[in-house]
Amino acid sequence: MTPAAELCDVRKIYKRTAALDGLTLTFPAGRVVGFLGPNGAGKTTTFRVLLGLVKAAHGTARLLGEEVPDNLARVVRRVGAIVDGPALYDTLTASDNLRVARSSRQSAGNIEDTLRLVGLSERADDRVAGYSKGMRQRLALGMALLDDPDLLLLDEPMDGLDPAGQRDLRDLLGTLANHHAKTVVISSHVLADVQALADHVVVINRGKLVAAGGVDELVGADRTRLVVEDPSPAIEILAGHGLNATIDQGRIFVETNEPRRVAELLGAASIYPSELIRERRSLEQVFLEITGEGR
Amino acid sequence: MKGLLVAEWIKATKRKLPWVLGLISLALSGLSTTFTLVLADLLEGAEEVIVPAPTKPEAYVTALQSAAGNTWVPIVLTTVIVAGEYAKGTWPVALTWNSSRVRHLTAKFLVMTAISAVIILLTAILTLSITAVLARGDGFLGIDEIGVIVAKVLLVQVAWVAISMLGSVLFRSAALAVGLTLGFSLTEQILGLVPVYRRVSLNNAVTGLFGQFDFQGIFPIYVPDPPIAAAILGGWTAFAVALTLTIGTTRDA
Numbered sequence: 070m071t072p073a074a075e076l077c078d079v080r081k082i083y084k085r086t087a088a089l090d091g092l093t094l095t096f097p098a099g100r101v102v103g104f105l106g107p108n109g110a111g112k113t114t115t116f117r118v119l120l121g122l123v124k125a126a127h128g129t130a131r132l133l134g135e136e137v138p139d140n141l142a143r144v145v146r147r148v149g150a151i152v153d154g155p156a157l158y159d160t161l162t163a164s165d166n167l168r169v170a171r172s173s174r175q176s177a178g179n180i181e182d183t184l185r186l187v188g189l190s191e192r193a194d195d196r197v198a199g200y201s202k203g204m205r206q207r208l209a210l211g212m213a214l215l216d217d218p219d220l221l222l223l224d225e226p227m228d229g230l231d232p233a234g235q236r237d238l239r240d241l242l243g244t245l246a247n248h249h250a251k252t253v254v255i256s257s258h259v260l261a262d263v264q265a266l267a268d269h270v271v272v273i274n275r276g277k278l279v280a281a282g283g284v285d286e287l288v289g290a291d292r293t294r295l296v297v298e299d300p301s302p303a304i305e306i307l308a309g310h311g312l313n314a315t316i317d318q319g320r321i322f323v324e325t326n327e328p329r330r331v332a333e334l335l336g337a338a339s340i341y342p343s344e345l346i347r348e349r350r351s352l353e354q355v356f357l358e359i360t361g362e363g364r
Numbered sequence: 365m366k367g368l369l370v371a372e373w374i375k376a377t378k379r380k381l382p383w384v385l386g387l388i389s390l391a392l393s394g395l396s397t398t399f400t401l402v403l404a405d406l407l408e409g410a411e412e413v414i415v416p417a418p419t420k421p422e423a424y425v426t427a428l429q430s431a432a433g434n435t436w437v438p439i440v441l442t443t444v445i446v447a448g449e450y451a452k453g454t455w456p457v458a459l460t461w462n463s464s465r466v467r468h469l470t471a472k473f474l475v476m477t478a479i480s481a482v483i484i485l486l487t488a489i490l491t492l493s494i495t496a497v498l499a500r501g502d503g504f505l506g507i508d509e510i511g512v513i514v515a516k517v518l519l520v521q522v523a524w525v526a527i528s529m530l531g532s533v534l535f536r537s538a539a540l541a542v543g544l545t546l547g548f549s550l551t552e553q554i555l556g557l558v559p560v561y562r563r564v565s566l567n568n569a570v571t572g573l574f575g576q577f578d579f580q581g582i583f584p585i586y587v588p589d590p591p592i593a594a595a596i597l598g599g600w601t602a603f604a605v606a607l608t609l610t611i612g613t614t615r616d617a
Contacts, residue, residue: 121459121463122456154453157457165378172371173367
């Protein structure tokens with residue numbers, strides 16, 4: 070299957086700073102992709118290169134199989150995007166903003182349906198200047214969805230949404246990906262949301278790819294965490310049974326998702342943990358480890 | 365292209381700016397035409413110290429010149445809307461809907477020209493009406509003459525919209541673009557008195573285009589013949605359009 074988007078050795082320099090430093094990555098098609106990186110990692114620049122908003126100094130970029138920016142006109146109507154915040158026409162109403170988007174795209178998108186989808190039907194005729202940040206974000210999403218795009222590139226779509234709005238957006242994006250076979254690429258700082266939504270993750274830092282793969286693959290298998298009075302004999306016993314155990318700040322971490330077996334092995338040696346928990350690493354932990362941001 | 369024209373039309377006409385500019389243009393030109401025609405009657409002996417009031421049919425040309433001279437209309441309209449789009453970040457958003465920057469810029473150029481031309485033509489209708497009532501003498505302009513005048517008004521608007529578009533893509537801030545383009549327009553009037561520049565001066569060309577107003581030696585101004593004036597305006601327009609497209613299509617959004 071043709072990837073939804075790819076970058077190959079892309080370099081983009083702003084003044085003397087390399088926003089993208091030989092970045093090579095792939096956003097697979099038909100998946101919800103979490104696009105992660107610390108502030109200034111190059112996420113927004115990546116979207117901007119793919120959408121032809123900025124020109125890369127080096128490398129190639131492809132969007133829905135077409136090289137961009139040269140062939141962007143062939144595919145741009147199949148892409149919906151929010152880049153760098155919800156920029157809207159403040160002097161216009163939500164309906165007029167959507168009308169402008171529809172005319173510019175020459176699409177047949179239904180404005181009323183779109184307003185209903187993003188929950189703005191009742192405020193459709195109000196000027197956008199009076200909207201809250203969350204409402205602006207929802208309208209921007211509506212403008213991106215108007216033409217029923219195959220690919221959504223969403224830069225911080227959760228930003229400004231209240232918990233209910235975040236839940237609604239998660240549900241909407243999940244439906245789009247699962248039932249309508251859309252590719253959704255989300256950059257977000259809310260890693261719990263990305264973990265809940267995405268099935269593939271791409272992590273960049275300082276303009277370079279740091280990690281990419283399935284969420285489960287990156288997060289890894291569950292592990293067992295335990296606390297005992299004297300860790301050394303416990304680690305020896307576990308190692309003797311082929312279990313990889315490490316100690317960190319007085320806690321033992323065992324690479325197994327079977328805490329019962331750990332308890333049995335240690336119990337046979339009369340070692341009784343005061344704490345024994347099966348734990349799943351969060352995407353946030355993985356992100357902090359691989360980007361070095363946690364140090 | 366049609367879709368982009370509709371989009372630009374919605375963006376421009378759904379805001380108050382064109383209406384406010386239209387009202388100011390009508391008020392300013394209406395008042396200035398009225399005073400030009402009645403000042404000599406109001407002040408005893410005024411004809412000896414100020415320019416005498418023009419009589420018909422020349423007074424109609426003066427009235428049209430007064431309307432077409434509102435070059436601040438296309439400047440403010442274009443820079444506030446186009447540069448404002450850069451400043452507020454909606455320009456990259458628009459490019460995600462339709463990636464052709466040339467088409468976007470062309471649509472903006474055409475819509476800004478159309479709106480400023482409508483404002484100036486309405487202003488011209490007002491100043492002509494005031495002149496018909498207040499000016500002395502007889503006669504009116506023929507249909508042919510009116511057609512030529514409308515074309516001239518359009519030519520002036522096109523030139524100033526093109527220059528304002530250039531200011532917008534260059535400065536990308538409504539405040540900077542309005543200030544500097546209006547500043548250029550005012551400076552240009554003074555430069556029009558400088559021998560090395562006056563033959564390419566836009567303001568001199570506008571005066572020359574409508575051509576029959578006699579300044580009675582008040583200013584040592586160069587007033588080109590209408591065909592040369594049209595060529596000067598055309599040259600400025602081509603220069604500004606070429607530079608706008610070059611900058612607008614090569615700079616990062």
